[in-house]
Amino acid sequence: MTKAFVFAGNDTVGNMVADRLCGAGWQRVGDAGAADAVLTYFTTQTALEDAYFGDNGIVQGARKGTLLIDLSCTTPTFARELNAMACVADLVAVEAPLVVTDVAVPDAFAVRENLGCFVGGEEDCVEAAREVLDLLVAHVTDVGGPGSAQLARAAYSLQATAQLVAAVEADALYHAVRTSSDMGEIAGMRAGAITPAGDALLAAVTDGRFDGTYTVEMLMGELTAALTTADDADLILPQAEAVQRLLELLAIIGGSDKAPSALSLVYREEDACAKEGLDWTRAEQTYGDHDHDHDDEADWDDDFGDAGIMDDDGMTGAYPGFN
Template sequence: MTKAFVYAGHHTVGNMVSDRLCAAGWHRVTDAGAADAVITYFTVQTALEDAYFGDNGIVQGARKGTLIVDLSCTTPTFARELNAMACVDDLVAVEAPLVVQDVSVPDAFAARENLACFVGGEEDCIERAREVLDLLVGSVTDAGGPGSAQLARAAYSLQAVSHLIAAIEADALYHAVRTSSDMGEIAGARAGALTPAGDELLAAVNDGRFDGTYTVEMFMAEITAALTTADDADLILPQAEAAQRLLELLAIIGGSDKAPAALSLVYREEEACANEGLDWSRAEQAYGDHHHDHDDDDDADYGDDFGDAGFIDDDGMTGAYPGFN
């Protein structure tokens, strides 16, 4: 018997889900009440909440016994809430936050082996979801009960952003020294990396590969979910918060649809940014009269401009970029 599925959320992940499931004999429908499985992936928290709990949302519209698989990066609190609501309505729900293992690949979702996920939920629900998850990703890690997969994903996100910033800032240092001194060519041509993923990222920066299907928007959603999880536990994570502000800056100047490697452009001359379609005047409008000038001594104080502009409000929510919050 042919099985039916509904997908809701980001179109890039939706294309991947449809391709994989349809190739396995499933067919896509638009009515949750007619589906055997509902799969979601959102980068905006309010959209995720509306999809499940809004008027005519998934929880209300799905028939009893429907499998619910959320691939979004959200918080353990939301995952537990969704699980509780699903149990009340006799739905089979799991959280399975998606992981792109090599973010430098231009089509990051094309190869199943480049995708992984953590999965959390009741044991029988996880067992029911295995068929779908094994079709979508190359590696599935069982994290435990409801909320556990989102916690594991948050920890993974914090490490991923640390590697990204470290690699890009190392490259920025090499680039700045080579162009501002008489050292000439340095053996190795660019900064090295301690991990294969970091080396691939640096290769993308060096080759100018700043476009891809895995985007800054997605990466920001993952980091903000981790920061929200930390905030729920009254924990401050300065490194991740600083990284998120850099990503927000890149998004404001037009880089939300770029690959994460494009963050390296924030450290480069304005002309290099313009060549990639980035516009620093947007940052001036958002943060006030601050100019992107590497020769300006005030440039080192750009972090203060974020707070002065009110871009991050008192609750840590982003005010100008429509990301996870």
């Protein structure tokens, strides 16, 4: 008997899910009430909550026994809440936040071996979801009961984003010093590439690959979930918060649909950003006109910390590494 599934959320992930499941004989339908499995992936908490708990949401519309697999990055609190609601409604729920191994690949979701997930939930629920997860990703890591997979994913997100930003800033420093001192090219050197993830990102920067199916929006969603998890535990993570501000700035100037490698453009000349469709006037409109008035500089400091020192051009010199 052919099994049916519904997907809700991000189109890129939805296309990957549809390709893998339909290739295995599943049928995609449009109604959760007619599906054997419902899969979701959202980059914002609000959209995720609306999808499951809103009017005519998944929990309300799915029939008893339906398998719910959430591929989103969210908080352990939400994962436990979804599990509790699913149990009351006689649904089978698991959390399985996606992991993209190499975020610099142009089509990051095309190859199953580039994808993994953590999975958490009741033991029988995880067992029921295993067939579907194995079709979607190459690496499935079972980490325990409800909430555990989201906690593991949050920890992974903190480390992954720190590595990416460290590589980008090392590269920015390398190029700034090399240019100012006329050192020329150093054969075989890829600045800051101390991890495989950093090396892959810098290869994309070197090649000028700033577009891909894994986007800054997805990365921001993952980091936001990690920061919310920390906030729920009354824990302050200054490094992660600084990275989130940097990603938000990239999104504001038009980079939310870019690949994470586009973060390197924030440290380059304005014309280099413009060639990739990034517009610094959007930041000026968002944060206001920060010329040389000291009150304005104080406002900028409120937004971006002690790094908010303006140069003669105003906005473009406001963050460490900006040219």
